[in-house]
Amino acid sequence: MADCIHCENLNCLIKKNSKDPKIEDFLKNKHTIKCKKSQQFIMEGTPAHGLFFAYKGKVKVAKTGINDREQIVRFAKDGEIIGHRGGFGSSKYYSISAQALEDTTLCYFSKDDLKNILLTIPSLTFDFMLFYADELSESETRVRKLAQMSVRERVIDTLLYMDKKFGSTDQLLNVLLSRKDYADYSGTTEEQVIRILSTLKKEGLVNAKGRKLGILNHEALREEISKHTFSMTR
């Protein structure tokens, strides 16, 4: 059972505000959910009853597209929110789907509990507000990048994002994604990702050990997309 008092996810908004005595009752209603790798725990369009936090694990968040193409919108790791408005907003339905990339433990709060506690603890609501505002800013940056970067640039940007988000060990990214996942995040096709990765390998910028990818030359990759990233977030 994931316990907020001993939780080590200091970036978690609940954890950050857990010293407030008013939060105690709220925490009693928390549910802990275990998810196997590849398990989908939010389906786009289904009624939203609440909101999740990743306690431990990795999650991909996506919006359904046509054919078998989906658009991966973001990734989440320990301490991060999943499920966005979770039903307490204007829409009563989840606007995204979420799937565990590895065995993952989730914390779950019902929308009613959440709404109550948010209206009771202003600093918590304020933190939530800032979280959404930051996510919005990032999402808008992504809009621009998808509209203006070439496919090669988008793939490079994705690799750097993965490194920043999940880190690397021995020059290999700490997350295992399919080429299709890279495509669905970069906004292109699987073949295109494969072709570009293949070129990047030949150029000595990127590494591959089995299905795992690694970055060999951060500087060169960052340089290549720098014209899109001057003075801007991420």
Place this chain on the structure above:
Amino acid sequence: MADCIHCENLNCLIKKNSKDPKIEDFLKNKHTIKCKKSQQFIMEGTPAHGLFFAYKGKVKVAKTGINDREQIVRFAKDGEIIGHRGGFGSSKYYSISAQALEDTTLCYFSKDDLKNILLTIPSLTFDFMLFYADELSESETRVRKLAQMSVRERVIDTLLYMDKKFGSTDQLLNVLLSRKDYADYSGTTEEQVIRILSTLKKEGLVNAKGRKLGILNHEALREEISKHTFSMTR
């Protein structure tokens, strides 16, 4: 002087919460700013001191791109927020630029005042939070559309968005944008927009009177992009 008590923008988050007595002092510190057409009143990257609301007028919000290409991120009209986190978030700088599309009156609040009042009135903070969450959801929809729609589909989607946002009179949109603006919102080039508009005119789906555009056949346009919009927000 724009006055919240008599303001008719019922969708404005401040107006909605203006009955709370604690808000009175806050409102005294409000500034009213008049902007001429084409005037830029937020520059991306400059220090953020506060946040704007459109009182009356139309505004485009954009992120700088390379060359002379910018990405228009959203449009704002009466009652809507401009300036996002306005400096009370993690970043101290505006992440977007904003420009008046016509003569526009703006309401302005400093970030310090705003932060104080947000931490004092939970329902206001909650409304702000929902606003950002909704915007985030829309922005993520846009990410998907830019990644998966063809240029023609994106232009059509843009036309329908303009109609929904600003409305039409006598089959002409109530907003005057350059072809470049349409391109910067749709994520393509001016020529492409022109070519597609030209085709749409020939097909009898779209109208043009001088520089003004109008939609003749909403149903056909909606039908054409419907495969991307089933069950989803906008």
Place this chain on the structure above:
DNA sequence: TGTAGAAACTGCGTAAAAGCAGGTTTGCTA
């Protein structure tokens, strides 16, 4: 109301991205 400059438009060549079909590697499981 004439005119200059900006905005809108068009044709054509080029480049980028996508789609298809078939082959190879990888890693899981019996």
Place this chain on the structure above:
DNA sequence: TAGCAAACCTGCTTTTACGCAGTTTCTACA
């Protein structure tokens, strides 16, 4: 550890989008 399915890769063709250069139309203003 053999076998098999999924994932990955590649060459080729087609489609889509872009960029340039020159023309026309529109609109603001003298």
